[in-house]
Amino acid sequence: MRFAISNFPLLLIGLTCYSLATFAQTQDPLITSMRKADEARVAMGSVPPWMGVSQSGEPTGYTVELASLALKNMGAPALTPVLTAWEAMIPGLLARHFDLIGPGLVITEPRCRVVVFSAPMIAMHDALFVRSGNPSNLENLRQVTETPEIRLAVVTGSSQEAYVLKQGIAFERLVRVPDIEAGVAVVIGRRANAFVVGQFSISKPEQKGLEVVVDKSTPLSGIGAAFRKEDIRFRDAFDKQLDLLRTNGAWKNLIVKYEVPNWDMLTKLKRASHVVPSCE
Structure with missing residues (x-):
């Protein structure tokens, strides 16, 4: 039993490295573009303490830290925040003004017709x-x-x-x-x-x-990162990193740090389709 427990972190590290290596070998166009620019441009709004930009211009908040961990494990460069009005985020993403939308938009059926979402990072009514x-x-x-x-x-x-x-x-x-x-x-x-x-x-x-x-009669909402539909493979790899962060305790550490409610629910909502079945 002691042997199994002591080697569990090594197993998780191996899984993470394997996932990163496998993804890197595919030469995904989005991560290739990020590496060439030496930045990951992310549309963000101001919703402290969940998401925001410090006075020095650094991205901050619970969802930002979580997304940063996932992207780092995928081999992406550091985030560059692009403060954007909420209604301008999806048009801006489609116009390639940034690489992805930070986890701030609610996952909805109409939005899923034009973008793909990650697993929810916040769940609420x-x-x-x-x-x-x-x-x-x-x-x-x-x-x-x-x-x-x-x-x-x-x-x-x-x-x-x-x-x-x-x-x-x-x-x-x-x-x-x-x-x-x-x-x-x-x-x-x-x-x-x-x-x-x-x-x-x-x-x-x-x-x-x-x-x-x-108002608990309203539908349960999930908030996730959003990507262009052509970048669905990147989204899938991002979701796999979120799965690993659930398993290795890193996500739970952020939950405790930021006092985020509904952790038990978030452990079950592993894909966008778990809150909106019609979403990819």
Whole structure:
């Protein structure tokens, strides 16, 4: 038994090296392009502590560290963050302004028609962020939809915007914002009664004067990295590295470091199709 345990890390190292060597030998076009440029250009938004860019220009956050580990094990160069508006990320990827989209977009069926996603790195339901005390007594998105006087903030181009429009909320009742920080500001400034976004998207909301109301009737959402469809082999190799990071404890260490919820769920969501079956 002692022999098996002592050699387990060596086995994992061997598997990682084998995976890297096998992938490198295929001369994948994307990693070849990254190595030639000596950088991996990654579209990123600002969602601290999950994703962001430091004042010195360094990419930071839980999903960034996790993606960096996977890419490093694949032999990719260091990440170069490209701060990008959420609604501009997929068009920018298809126009080759960057190599991939960092793990910040929700995996959805319409998005899967044009890009391929990695396994989820965050899993959550949508939630309403309201002022402390919940002055409008909101309980879920259905109530918001059915209450004409309620104004709802959404990030432009987000999965939440698409969802509430599909649920029938009037277009003119939406307050569109470019990012999460702006969504917080419009609620605190009383220009909207609530801001809908993923339940873990705002860190320590109580310190910002907000209260979170999780709507568990909304579909479970997964957030992953996104790649061009032509780079599906690269995505597959990336997912294999995530599998190894689950197994060797490195991913769990980041979960503990950043206090990420739902680890048990993330251990089961190993492909994009596990949250959206129609996705490749």
